[in-house]
Amino acid sequence: MAFIEARNLRKLYGRGGNLVTAIGGLSFTIEAGEFVGIMGPSGAGKSTLLNLLATLDQPTSGEVLIDQENLTYLSKAALAKFRRQRLGFIFQDFNLLPGLTVEENIVLPLTLAHTPLAQIQTACQTVSRILGLTDLLTAAPDEISLGQQQRVACARAMITQPQLLFADEPTGSLDSQAATELLQYLTAINQREHTTILLVTHDAFTASFCQRIIFIKDGMLFAELRRQKTRAAFFQQVIDMQATIGGGQKYDLF
Numbered sequence: 001m002a003f004i005e006a007r008n009l010r011k012l013y014g015r016g017g018n019l020v021t022a023i024g025g026l027s028f029t030i031e032a033g034e035f036v037g038i039m040g041p042s043g044a045g046k047s048t049l050l051n052l053l054a055t056l057d058q059p060t061s062g063e064v065l066i067d068q069e070n071l072t073y074l075s076k077a078a079l080a081k082f083r084r085q086r087l088g089f090i091f092q093d094f095n096l097l098p099g100l101t102v103e104e105n106i107v108l109p110l111t112l113a114h115t116p117l118a119q120i121q122t123a124c125q126t127v128s129r130i131l132g133l134t135d136l137l138t139a140a141p142d143e144i145s146l147g148q149q150q151r152v153a154c155a156r157a158m159i160t161q162p163q164l165l166f167a168d169e170p171t172g173s174l175d176s177q178a179a180t181e182l183l184q185y186l187t188a189i190n191q192r193e194h195t196t197i198l199l200v201t202h203d204a205f206t207a208s209f210c211q212r213i214i215f216i217k218d219g220m221l222f223a224e225l226r227r228q229k230t231r232a233a234f235f236q237q238v239i240d241m242q243a244t245i246g247g248g249q250k251y252d253l254f
């Protein structure tokens with residue numbers, strides 16, 4: 001049974017003669033516990049697609065179902081509750097609140113949900129230990145490195161133990177060591193907790209940690225790759241597909 005189902009999704013921006021088709025009619029499914037990447041050239045519609053699946057944006061037409069719940073028919077309040085209880089988000093620019101400590105940022109989703117304090121403290125200890133943040137809990141976000149900030153954002157996304165985690169270019173601001181650590185952590189929660197992960201990336205190294213990559217171009221499905229052998233072999237397959245699809249790297253002209 002599909003965990004995420006996109007049914008003929010379309011998203012147009014603008015109006016009149018200035019209409020842009022960001023997503024042109026996409027249908028696919030993702031199973032529970034999959035670790036899936038979305039790739040494609042700049043402007044292909046990757047972020048738009050992620051935002052539609054993550055309920056952060058509404059399609060012009062088509063439907064998104066998550067765990068057999070058709071999100072098209074949920075009210076704004078029901079959608080907000082669904083998002084809060086079941087989804088986690090990691091974005092490239094972290095969105096940490098500068099006036100709060102690392103700990104306050106991490107526990108924010110539980111604080112907003114009025115979770116009992118003892119439960120918040122236990123959850124914070126667990127997630128901080130896993131992500132190596134225990135010694136940084138009293139720091140302010142601007143006192144820690146970018147890699148550490150990204151791990152804080154990851155901890156905040158994970159503290160509610162979401163079934164489904166969305167990440168948009170999660171390694172975009174990280175050096176290769178911090179990126180590797182984050183990807184190993186995502187792999188671990190995918191394998192241990194069976195968290196379904198959907199991430200957008202233009203980076204073949206990041207993509208090589210996924211089990212399956214959906215390539216889109218001009219808002220349409222272009223190809224799909226499944227990891228069958230080693231991560232190194234998958235990395236090479238991703239590079240080859242990027243060459244085929246064209247414009248695979250954002251900054252390949254520089």
Ligand SMILES: Nc1ncnc2c1ncn2[C@@H]1O[C@H](COP(=O)(O)OP(=O)(O)OP(=O)(O)O)[C@@H](O)[C@H]1O
Binds near residue numbers: 020021022046250
């Ligand atoms: N808010 C918006 N208003 C108008 N057009 C938009 C808007 N957001 C995205 N677009 C257009 O929709 C198309 C898809 O954009 P999107 O950001 O989803 O692509 P992407 O594949 O994530 O690109 P990138 O890799 O550069 O981030 C592009 O042509 C973009 O210019």
